[in-house]
Amino acid sequence: MSTFSGLNTAYTGLVAAKAGLDVVGQNLVNANTQGYTRQRISTSGVPALNQAGLFTGGVRPGQGVSINGVQRLDDATLDARVRTTTALSGYSGTRASALATLEGSLNEPGTNGISTQLQKFWSAWSDVSNQAGEQAPAGVLLGQAGSLVTQISQGYAAVDSQWSALRTNVDGMVTDLNQAASQVADLNGRIRATLAAGGSANELMDRRDVLTTQIANLAGGVVRPLDDGTVDVLIGGNAIVSGTTFNAVQAAGARVMGDATADPVRLEWAHRPGQAIAMEGGAISGAISTLAPADASGTGGVLAEAAASYNAFAVTLAQRVNDLHRTGTTSTGATGLDFFAIDATKPAALGLSVVPTTVGQIATGTPGAGGSDGSLAGAIAQLGTGPNAIDKQWSAFVVRVGVASKSEQQQASLADLASKGAVNAQLSNSSVDLDEENMNMLAFQHAYQGAARVMTAVDEALDVLINHTGLVGR
Numbered sequence: 001m002s003t004f005s006g007l008n009t010a011y012t013g014l015v016a017a018k019a020g021l022d023v024v025g026q027n028l029v030n031a032n033t034q035g036y037t038r039q040r041i042s043t044s045g046v047p048a049l050n051q052a053g054l055f056t057g058g059v060r061p062g063q064g065v066s067i068n069g070v071q072r073l074d075d076a077t078l079d080a081r082v083r084t085t086t087a088l089s090g091y092s093g094t095r096a097s098a099l100a101t102l103e104g105s106l107n108e109p110g111t112n113g114i115s116t117q118l119q120k121f122w123s124a125w126s127d128v129s130n131q132a133g134e135q136a137p138a139g140v141l142l143g144q145a146g147s148l149v150t151q152i153s154q155g156y157a158a159v160d161s162q163w164s165a166l167r168t169n170v171d172g173m174v175t176d177l178n179q180a181a182s183q184v185a186d187l188n189g190r191i192r193a194t195l196a197a198g199g200s201a202n203e204l205m206d207r208r209d210v211l212t213t214q215i216a217n218l219a220g221g222v223v224r225p226l227d228d229g230t231v232d233v234l235i236g237g238n239a240i241v242s243g244t245t246f247n248a249v250q251a252a253g254a255r256v257m258g259d260a261t262a263d264p265v266r267l268e269w270a271h272r273p274g275q276a277i278a279m280e281g282g283a284i285s286g287a288i289s290t291l292a293p294a295d296a297s298g299t300g301g302v303l304a305e306a307a308a309s310y311n312a313f314a315v316t317l318a319q320r321v322n323d324l325h326r327t328g329t330t331s332t333g334a335t336g337l338d339f340f341a342i343d344a345t346k347p348a349a350l351g352l353s354v355v356p357t358t359v360g361q362i363a364t365g366t367p368g369a370g371g372s373d374g375s376l377a378g379a380i381a382q383l384g385t386g387p388n389a390i391d392k393q394w395s396a397f398v399v400r401v402g403v404a405s406k407s408e409q410q411q412a413s414l415a416d417l418a419s420k421g422a423v424n425a426q427l428s429n430s431s432v433d434l435d436e437e438n439m440n441m442l443a444f445q446h447a448y449q450g451a452a453r454v455m456t457a458v459d460e461a462l463d464v465l466i467n468h469t470g471l472v473g474r
Contacts, residue, residue, distance in 0.1 A: 006458040012064030013451030016043050019067050020444035024437050031432040035210035038432045039202055042068040072202040074209075078426045080223070082419070083213055087220035087281030089412070089419040094286030095302070096412035098166060099405035102306055105158040108398045114155065115398070117148045118391050122384035128364055129374035129381060133331045138359040145339075145354045152317075156310040156349035163257040163291060163303045167265060170287050174251045174267065177218045177240075177284065180211045181233060185246040187211070188230040192244075195229045205229075215240070219249075219267070220281030236277040238269070247271065251284075253291075258347070260304060261293040302404060309397040310349040313390075318342055318352060320383055320390055328363030328376035337363055 020041045030036040046063040107113040124141040131137045187208040194201040208231070215221035215233055221240065224232040233241040240247050252273065253265035265288050266276035279285040292301030294308040318340035325339040339362070343351030356362045365373025384391050 006461075007455060009062075009064040010451050010455035010458060012046065012066070013454065014448060016041070016065045016067055017444045017448035017451055019070075021441065021448070023070055024441045024444060027432045027437050028434070028441075031434060031437075035206050036432070037072050037074045037202065037206050037209075037430040038437075040071045040073060042071045044068055070200045070202060072205060073430055074205075075426070075429050076225070078422070078429055079209060081422045082426050083216035083221070083223060084281075085415065085419040085422040086213055087216045089415040090217040090283035091220070091281045091286040091289075092408065092412040092415040094283045095290055096405070096408040098162070098287075098290045099302055099401070099408045101162055102159065102302065103401050103405040105155065105162070106398055106401060108402075112151075114148070114151050114394055115391065117144070117151045118384055118394065120144045121148045122381050125377050125381035128362070129376075129378035132364040132372050132374035132377060133359070135359055138362055141362065142354065142356060149340075149352050149354055152310060152314055152349050152352060156307055156347060159303055159307045159310065160257050163260075163307075164255075166287055166291060166303070167255060170251045170265065170284060170291070173218055173284050173287065174249060177215060178246075178248050180214045180218070181240045181248075182246045184208055184211050184215070184231070184233060184241045185244050188241070189244040191229045201229065216282065218282050219277075219284050220279050222280070236279055238277070249277065257304060257307060260291065260301070264293055265291040302401075306397075306401065307347070307349070309400075311347050313394055313397065314342065314348040314352045316393055317390055318348075321380060324376060324380050324383070325363050327366070329365055329367045330360055330363050332360045334361070335363070335367055337361065339363075 023039050023041045027038050043065050046066050048062050108115055110116070121141075121144045124137065124144040127137040128134075128141050187204050191201040191204045191208070194204065212221060212223050212231065212233060215235075216223075219235050219240075222234045224234060226232065226243070230243050231241070232239050232243070235249070238247075239245075240249065248270040249267055250270045250273070251265065252268050254260040254263045267279065267284055267288065268274065268276055279288075290301050290303055292304065294300040294304040298305060298308075300308075318338075321340055322338045326336050329335045330337065338355050341353050341355050342348050343353070345351070362377075364377040365375055383389065
């Protein structure tokens with residue numbers, strides 16, 4: 001065996017130790033980089049050349065160390081768990097946020113809620129019954145009725161505004177989804193080319209994983225790795241990313257809540273419009289379910305159902321009060337008058353208005369009982385009490401929203417905990433440990449020094465052979 005081969009063996013050790021130090025340095029400088037996965041150099045021993053023959057010299061040692069590559073210490077199972085829990089968290093979080101906003105807009109319980117306005121409205125009718133025909137209590141009644149109508153209208157408008165804002169947010173989320181998917185397709189191409197050329201694409205894969213997690217959060221994407229290093233990303237069973245090909249999606253459907261019944265909001269493929277994508281979680285799915293139209297069973301989208309409840313309450317209030325008011329007589333002897341009116345061209349909650357503008361237009365007593373009779377006003381005041389009270393319809397709506405909000409908040413909290421747990425498990429496996437990297441750095445440093453000493457020893461041996469052999473005795 002040639003003595004010079006020892007130099008090559010030592011040299012491979014120097015190269016491997018230097019590469020190991022480079023990888024450690026890469027890990028250390030990216031310890032705080034979001035999405036970075038720690039790396040390790042992968043090496044193996046170079047076997048000896050086994051040449052049979054008369055002058056082979058017996059058993060030979062190996063020829064050093066070979067660098068096989070830089071290994072990315074990720075875990076596909078943990079990554080998939082992160083995407084799954086992130087999708088669920090995105091779905092529940094969006095719905096919980098919408099319900100919390102809706103619950104806040106009710107102002108219940110509180111002085112600014114409709115419950116308080118109803119109490120004042122019935123109390124004003126009671127005062128009128130005690131002082132029928134008087135200007136002051138009648139004026140208070142008209143004022144309280146106007147406040148109640150305004151409160152109902154503002155509540156409905158708040159729901160409508162929230163629906164429109166969430167619909168706009170869907171467009172923004174779809175734009176983010178398309179951008180992320182487009183970048184994944186681009187990274188797929190770069191990763192495939194890098195791996196085919198024998199290079200390391202670890203950092204590109206890190207960036208791709210961050211993007212696929214973002215896609216999962218938005219639309220519940222499922223990632224399917226391929227043999228060439230690329231991945232397919234599926235939404236509803238169809239690929240939004242297939243290799244280097246990106247298939248855009250778009251939000252379609254109503255732009256205002258009133259049109260949602262005829263044209264529900266949905267996510268669809270840009271190249272195949274008209275067919276909704278059946279998503280498996282994600283913030284977009286949560287938003288679309290919240291924007292769904294109301295249905296006969298009351299299980300539609302929470303915002304449309306809330307708007308329907310406002311309308312139903314406005315209709316009930318108008319009908320129940322009007323049914324009694326029509327049977328009464330005013331101080332001028334007029335009968336058959338409505339107290340509330342609803343504009344049929346608008347949603348009931350927005351079209352509700354107070355008909356009387358003066359005391360003489362308010363029916364307070366029964367026909368023939370005289371202008372001082374307030375029995376009818378007293379009967380109307382009782383509509384807010386009893387087992388069939390109008391107030392109970394409103395209270396039931398408030399309770400439904402409160403229960404749904406609480407339930408969704410709990411679901412969102414559990415989903416968030418699951419997501420954080422999955423992320424923590426992923427980080428414990430793939431994040432950089434400074435202590436570990438420092439130990440690795442010392443190990444590679446000593447390996448480098450050891451290889452250098454071997455090279456020095458071989459060099460000294462060669463110096464003896466070349467420069468001192470044959471000089472003894474001269």
